[in-house]
Amino acid sequence: IALGKTQGDDTHNWVIPYALNKGSDIKLNDSNETYRVDVYDGMDNQAMFWQMPTxxxxxxxxxxxxxxFYPTIGVQRDVASRPDTKYYGLRALTSCKWLFDPVNEGKDFTGSDGKTEMPGWSFYAVQNGCNVYRNNYYIPMGFSYDYYITRSEYESAAEDDRNLLLLKAIVLDDSSAAKYKGIL
Incomplete structure (x- = not known):
């Protein structure tokens, strides 16, 4: 596992005290749940060092x-996934429950007006050198859908809105939609 982008002073101020400690200072109240986390403006693969899916x-x-998948919602995906905060629905869709914002590194997740960069996030605690936020829109892994849209309807929706659309409906090709229309 590699951390990717870092700054020259990161080794002593961040990497050694917080990144390499396997998240031993992180205490969340949901140890029996399966979820993903996000590290806001942090180093690549940071949460993997903490033994957390990200x-x-x-x-x-x-x-x-x-x-x-990623390009269909407007997110660039190559060997890295770093979705912009404007795709906040993607966090719920991928069962992202927690966000870690390194206190003294990178940009702040909360602006000077007190608002978070994405709607639906609540401050939880300061742990392991990070402000920790909980996703109020978190959807547990293994959810199911009550609605569907066809592939053509999905593709006609604005690309930036598709991440939110996927929170409501599954995308089916036309033949599958005809087959399952009585179920969904």
């Missing part, structure tokens, strides 16, 4: 389905 990753082996 939506921010840099790795060279990416399944084809992932490479096909």
């Amino acid at each position: 939506i921010q990753a840099f790795h060279s082996i990416v399944p084809g389905s992932v490479m096909e």
Whole structure:
């Protein structure tokens, strides 16, 4: 696992005290749940060092389905996934429950007006050198849909809105939509 981008002073101020400690100072109240985390403006693969599944990753082996999916919602995906905060629905869709914002590194997740960069996030605690936020729109892994839209309807929707659309409906090709229309 590599951390990717870093600054010259990161080693003693961040990497040694907080990044390499396996998240031993992180205490969340949901140890029995399966979820993902996000590290806001942090180093690549940071959460992996903490033994936590993450939506921010840099790795060279990416399944084809992932490479096909991200561009449909307007997110660039190559060997790295770093979705912009404007795609806040993607966090709920990928079961991202927690966001870690390094206190003394990078940009701040909360602006000077007190608002977070994405709607639906609440401050939880300061842990492991990070402000920790909880996603109020978190959807647990294994959710199911009550609605569907066809592939053509999906493709006609504005690209930047598709991440939100996927929170409500699954996308089916026309033949599958005809087959399952009585179920969804």
